Amino acid sequence: MIGKNSEQMRETRLVFYRDDVDRINDVLEEFLKLSGAKANILIDKEGHAVTQAGLTSSLNVDTLSALVAASFAATREMARLLGEEEFTILSHQGKNDHIQLTLIADRCILCTMFDDSTTVGMVRLYAAEASKKLHRIFDTIARRTEAPAGESIAADFGDQAESALDDVFGA
Amino acid sequence: MVQINFARKEVNCKIVYYGCGLSGKTTNLEVVHEKAPSDRKGELTSIATEGDRTLFFDFMPLDLGKVGGMSTKFQLYTVPGQVYYNATRKLVLQGADGVVFVADSQRSKLEENIESLKNLEENLRENGLDIRKIPLVIQYNKRDLPDAMPVEELDEKLNWYGCPTFEAVAIRGEGVFPTLKKLSAMVLAKLNKEYGVGSRKPARTESRAQAAKASSGEISTSDRPAPTRKPAAKLQRQSALETATATAAPPATERRKGAAQTERPARSEPARPPRRSPPPPRERDPLRTAARRRTPPPPPARSPETRRSGSGNAVFYAIYALLALVVIGVVYLLVSGKLNEWIANL
Incomplete structure (x- = not known):
């Protein structure tokens, strides 16, 4: 069931509504509390951050997201060359800070930053639990057929886009 | 793949600069980084070799500001141009919402440009994307070099899809912004068409719908001529020239500097001398420009x-x-x- 929906999710783009992100945030906060990790960023496979939790204010989230996605994509190619479908967990160990990347629902990557106040085992254990919960949320998102009321692109998006482009690139 | 995030009130789009080695992709990004307003740009990150050749990609985020209540961001990437790095090129292309193909105008680079364009089509296909549907803009870079081919000839050799083209001297910053602005407009028009309700506005229904269609790149065989359909492309060009005859020409230097948009439809008959007619006047509305400049679509290719x-x-x-x-x-x-x-x- 999950696999089938994941396939569908891969094929379609994800639109994240407030309610979905609130539920995702709850899972990420709980994960941080249980594992003792410092911060979480959920990133889609294209390298755009979806949401974040914990101590992320000092991080350059945009650049980190792009690099994480690229790193994961490169690793997937390595896996393929080895005959594996995908490596679902990646770890980067530093002197003080470490990163664990967990593939979620074959569509997003959960980037968890932690230090020596916790252990890799704890992070991995609770990441697996969080992953299952996020999986279920993503399945719900993938099945959604209608946008919640009040959450759509504004009617004057096109007009505003023109003037925004003029502002940045010159008229 | 555009990410629309209503919780963060963000729209994120991925734009990729593609092209053969040393065509000026990284230079384009450096110029954008240098000239974009400081409050709109993020850090420029390069994963490059010691010799400053791109190894994986260059990346910079560009914030367009609030558009329709959503913070609209472009993530700009370049790919490594060298043939050897095709695997990484393919990875960077994954989920792209728009592509700038940076062509080196020098005659000696023509074959490399053609190979790179074919490679782009193939890599897009392997990522589940269709080059005829994705917003695509071609930039003819290095126009200042003595070996630079005439634009008409480059159009014939490279612009198989009838997409907008721009002349540039990226190293001097010329033509960089017009190229990116056009592609950004095409990407946003496509987004607006797919998710927005702007096209349903009664007062502007027709023009916006047309603009969205033409700009979106969702044109397949109807708006962009297929590579082999040269007669159709020729008709397109002629029609554009006829339309343009009545308008006044901007100074040649303006076009050269990229100050004026030099978008043109595909051309296919270089042997025939181009009629001495001025180009169509510059249009201020980027989201509607494509619809107006595109000539009537050729009949769709049929099996x-x-x-x-x-x-x-x-x-x-x-x-x-x-x-x-x-x-x-x-x-x-x-x-x-x-x-x-x-x-x-x-």
Whole structure:
């Protein structure tokens, strides 16, 4: 069931509504509390951050997201060359800070930053639990057929886009 | 793949600069980084070799600001141009919402440009994207070099899809912003078409719908001519030239500097000298420009099956029926043994 929906999710783009992100945030906060990790960023496979939790204010989230996605994509190619479908967990160990990347629902990557106040085992254990919960949320998102009321692109998006482009690139 | 995030009130789009080695992709990004307003740009990150050749990609986020209440961001990437790095090129292209193809105008680089464009099409396909549907802009870079080919010739050799083209000297910052602005407008028009309600605004229904269609790159065989459909492309060009005859030409230097948009439809007949006619006037509305400048779409390419229609179909079925009758007759004769009899009589 999950696999089938994941396939569908891969094929379609994800639109994240407030309610979905609130539920995702709850899972990420709980994960941080249980594992003792410092911060979480959920990133889609294209390298755009979806949401974040914990101590992320000092991080350059945009650049980190792009690099994480690229790193994961490169690793997937390595896996393929080895005959594996995908490596679902990646770890980067530093002197003080470490990163664990967990593939979620074959569509997003959960980037968890932690230090020596916790252990890799704890992070991995609770990441697996969080992953299952996020999986279920993503399945719900993938099945959604209608946008919640009040959450759509504004009617004057096109007009505003023109003037925004003029502002940045010159008229 | 555009990410729309209503919780963060963000729209994120991925734009990729593609092209052969040393065509100026990283230079484009450096110029954008240097000239974009400081409050709109993020850090420029390069994963490059010691020799400053791109190893994986260059990346910079560009914030367009609030558009329709959503913070609209472009993530700009370049790919490594060297042939050797095709695997990484393919990875960077994953989920792209728009592509700037940076072509090196030098004659000696023509083959590399063609190879790179073919490679782009193939890599897009392997990522589940269609080059005819994705917003695509071609930039003819290095226009200042003595070996630079005429734009008309480059159009014929490279602009197989009839997409907007721009002249540039990226190292001097010329033509960089117009290129990116056009592609950004195309990406946002596509987004607006797919998710927005702007196209339903009664006062502007027609122009916006057309702009979205043309700009979006969702044109397939109807708006962008297929590579092999040169006659259609030729007609397009002629039509554009005829339209342009009545308008006044901007100074040549303006075009050169990329100050004026030099978007043009695909051309296919370089041997025929271009008519001395001025280009169409510059249009200020980037989201509607493409619709106006694009000439009437060529008829969609049809497969042999779909081409059989009307009277063609009737003839086709009649031949089939005749053949069936002959086969039935022969079988009947064989079964009844009359064929042997008839052959013996002969």
